[in-house]
Amino acid sequence: MKKLTTIASAIMFGLTASAAALAQDTIALAVSTLDNPFFVTLKDGAQKKADELGYKLVVLDSQNDPAKELANVEDLTVRGAKVLLINPTDSAAVGNAVAIANRNNIPVITLDRGAEKGKVVSHIASDNVAGGKMAGDFIAAKLGQGAKVIQLEGIAGTSAARERGEGFKQAIEAHKFNMLASQPADFDRTKGLNVTENLLASKSDVQAIFAQNDEMALGALRAIRAANKEVLVVGFDGTEDGINAVKSGKLAATIAQQPDLIGALGVVTADRLLKGESVEAKIPVDLKVIEK
Incomplete structure (x- = not known):
């Protein structure tokens, strides 16, 4: 009888668990x-x-x-x-x-x-416009007015790319930056590397790069290192890789979201x-x- 009771209890427990699921x-x-x-x-x-x-x-x-x-x-x-x-x-x-x-x-x-x-x-979402402005303000604090900058844009058509670009544009106007180029790299690390390589060849006097996410920023850092140049790079998102790059002194800053x-x-x-x-x-x- 005890065994039957145990079996019955097990069945009831199973039914209850299934019902809960x-x-x-x-x-x-x-x-x-x-x-x-x-x-x-x-x-x-x-x-x-x-x-x-x-x-x-x-x-x-x-x-x-x-x-x-x-x-x-x-x-x-x-x-x-x-x-x-x-x-x-x-x-x-x-x-x-x-x-x-x-x-x-x-x-x-x-x-x-x-x-x-x-x-x-x-x-x-985060306030992407405010974040883009924060990135520009950081660059101005480090390099002063009129800095020569490049922007790596995210995927065209996304609100994040559009709004981060809008915020950075506000900083460009406020700090009189000289925008040397602004090109898409689709929020991708490899594309960030390739686009930056090409831009460094023609815009060798660049002082800072704002990448609209950390993946592009990390790609840009590789290109900068390969070209043996010194360029201040600011990313966006605050990913683990981005924060580690900041801690190691490779990335100047990242505008950290909380995904x-x-x-x-x-x-x-x-x-x-x-x-x-x-x-x-x-x-x-x-x-x-x-x-x-």
Whole structure:
């Protein structure tokens, strides 16, 4: 009898555990790319908070491809996702993915990069304009007015690239920088290296480079080192590699975001929506300058 009771208890426990698993609401997270450490940290922050709050988090990698992003969101709508967290590959193109979620009555929350079209319940990001200005102010503090600068731009069409560039433009005007060049390197380390190599050949008198993310900044550092030049480089994001480069004295500074907090706030905001609570249309995440 005792054995039967034990078996029955085990079965009941199993049924209860299965019911609890089924009861978990699913939150979807579509990330622009998981090749970038910044977005991996964002995903990890979201996963940790989802585990803490008892949600199932489904993560899909859009591989920096708007078509893949669209397919991912279509897939998520049949997976029973209750809320969509999306870090867009492109702020304009993502409108198609947002529209699909809208048609399926799935609330959309954008992370780090905004969406130009579609209904978005909340946007969680750092103040990229302020961050671009902070980078320029740092360069001015180190080199003074009229410094000769180059800017490495992120992926064209993303709100992050546009806003960081806007903030840096404010600093250019305020500090009368001489902008020698401003070219895209797509938030990519290898492209940051290649673009900087080419620019150094024609803009040898450059004094500072502002890279709109740490990956491009790290690529630029390699090019500078290979050219045996001294150029002050400022990155953006505050990734682990970026911060380590600052600590070692290679990178002058990075404008640090908190990607783990952006991801966690995405899940917290989704949780509030699912509980019927109101949420803010814009949720800012603090930035800070990290220097040695």
